[in-house]
Amino acid sequence: MLVAFILFLVIVGSIVFHFWTPWWWTEVASNWGNIDDTIILTFWVTGAVFVAVCLFMSYCVWRFRYKEDRRADYEPESPRLEWFLTILTTIGVCALLAPGLIVWNKYVTVPEDAVDIEVMGQQWYWNYRLPGPDGKLGLTDLRNITEDNPFGMNLDDPNGLDDILIEADDLHILLGQSVKVNLRSIDVLHDFYVPQFRAKMDMVPGTVTYYWFTPTRTGDFEILCMEYCGTGHYAMKGRVLVDNEEDYKEWLSEQINFEEYMASLNKTELIQLALNNKETD
């Protein structure tokens, strides 16, 4: 019977495609390898259901094809069978949900030793801010943004003086050091995503969102904007370089902090308040 056979081929073809596909995810470069594990688990559980249901269906199509002289069976319902299937499905769903929620709990719980960094999105490029030696990011306010203060730094917050400002497409991070990425946008929604890190979160103007990860191998990775943000969305790219300690220190020494930045513009008087506050601390 041709129809049953084609349906059968669709299922077999799907399985073959799955195992032979050249299109699969990139090698993971962060601690989120267990997200991949949850995907694999979901694949096995749901794939088994898909194959079972569809093979059963194509078997029925072949076995019970129309014959003039035959009558279909008459069985309106079967509570036992229906309860059995309900419970089986519930078990399958729990088997997917429980590990998923455990990993999600890890995802939303930032470890103590994570270093705060900030990624700021705007149409259509990325800026970054590192906390400097004090380990704290200075406060910002979008209303402070001017040509001279592109990050909108609060001019009276001493914690901001040593913040390292990076107005470039490249961000460097240190291998093995957990980072909490604070995400900020100044215009529309964006989403900071590196496929190899797996982690992702939208940036929403008016609020600060975050996620954390630990880079597990050195390399040069591409940043993609994953939330539609206007005509230039597809071109909003950047790079993250995961460095070993030596390279990272060298790169860091080439960057300038907010105080130096203002000095380079000859606008040190603007941050006088912050400098005073710093001394009184």
Next chain:
Amino acid sequence: MAADSYEDIAVGKGDPIPALEVKPQDLYHAKSFWTRWIFCQDAKVIGIQYSLTAIAIGLVALVLSWLMRLQLAFPELVPFLGAAEYYQFVTMHGMIMVIYLLTALFLGGFGNFLIPLMVGARDMVFPYVNMVSFWVYFLAVLVLAASFFVPGGPTGAGWTLYPPQAITSGTPGGDGLGIILMLVSLSIFVVGFTMGGLNYVITILQARTRGMTLMRMPLTIWGIFTATVLALFAFPALIVSCIMMTLDNLLGTSFFMPAIVEFGEQSEYSGGSPILFQHLFWFFGHPEVYIVALPAFGIVSDLISIHARKNIFGYRMMVWAIVIIGALSFIVWAHHMYVAGMNPWFGFFFATTTLIIAVPTALKVYNWVITLWKGNIQLTIPMLFALGFIVTFVNGGITGLFLGNVIVDVPLSDTYFVVAHFHMVMGIAPVLVVFGAIYHWFPLITGRFLHEGMGKFHFWVTFLGSYAIYFPMHYLGFVGVPRRYYEMYDSEFMAVSTNYLNQFITVMAIIVGFAQLLFLFNIIVSSKFGKLSGKNPWKACSLEWRTPEVPPGHGNFGKELPVVYRWAYDFSVPGAKEDYIPQDVGPSEVPEAKAEQT
């Protein structure tokens, strides 16, 4: 009104006759061409008006999808298509397909045509409002189409219309008329739908013929009924968000707009919440998925049962599954927002509710395939489409378990995995049901069959073609290919071969699209020259096939309304001479039948 009113006389056949619950309805009798065919109050004609309008605007969306696919795979063939146009086409394609095609077709089209016929009513309870409903919908379509012709073109904000980008200048149509016309059109649509929707619900609750208890209704009606109730609760969230965004855009209020700096300029906005919009949008948007899916579930249940000559397995479970899915669909909306920046602790709640919904949905699938077990399966074209639906829907459903499970969603959201998932589950699967339903009820509408050879060709190209489009597309998502990219494949993490896959998908999309043109040709030719079908050609049990005239005339039934004695699935009853017993056949007429369900 009511030149000759109908009487409801119960004819004694020795069977107990259910009590008269519904008063006879006065009908409007059209006298001129205008009132008969244009401003018509007959639900059957209104259903066809809805369907034709929806299909017409749907064809526009089909052409847009071709252009988008060409841009992604062979950009040199569409040099006129810039990033702005691409995003405008993406937006309009999505919005048209979801709202103006699928919602209008299932509820306005099938709902209008089938509800009165299947519950045994002469017409909708409010025929005039029903007529107005269609014309308001028609106006909404015109306003939407007009946005193609205004300066700046239609909105390119994506079909989700997320602020701030929906109303900022970095988005096509964001600072012009495009977004305003979209919001106005949606608001008009909701107004029109509410008129129609109240009609469908009240007709089903109040105008069923004698003996048609709720638990004897065909599942098609249960699906349409529940979907309409969902829509009546969900669309208000859409209309208020449209109004609030229009106010933000035109009057400078800040419902959804926080303070922003747009290309170096400080805005006047302050304090609004973009995430509030997302909550409102998805409070509408998730039930919307089921507004499309539930009528499809209902219709496909009937198609499978009728063409397998076997009662639907677990009817009561099927009804409750529809109702439970409908109720749950209101508490899962934020699974569209796992990585949207809402409080991450919501993830636990919404992942749990979302995966719970998988249970009743899976039960429906089981019951469909169990219905085939020991059936007598006629591989008619409606049955082929139903089988294609099951494969497609199961495939699209299980990928919902990936995206619904919050942590699995993190790497997959906003990739082509999502595009593949929702096209499978709420694009292709319901559309296959639409096709199956059209092949099934075309004899009722026109008295003729659609051409079978063309139909088979249409089925195989559509089913296999769209499977070939969307199944491999999931794997682009695993690679990490982002959706809503005007250009791509210059990133080193994507192998060169992703480009070939993309070209394959585009070629398939164009082929599948052309197959639909053949389907339209089939409809046009067969409505005039198709093989005559006669009465009840599929030997179905439900009332729409029991009208004295085919196609059913004004008032649907003859002088007497049918009296219902049984459910709509008495197929292959042991002992009965025929392998089906229609709903209006009393027990005394089939004394030999054993164990019939009543």
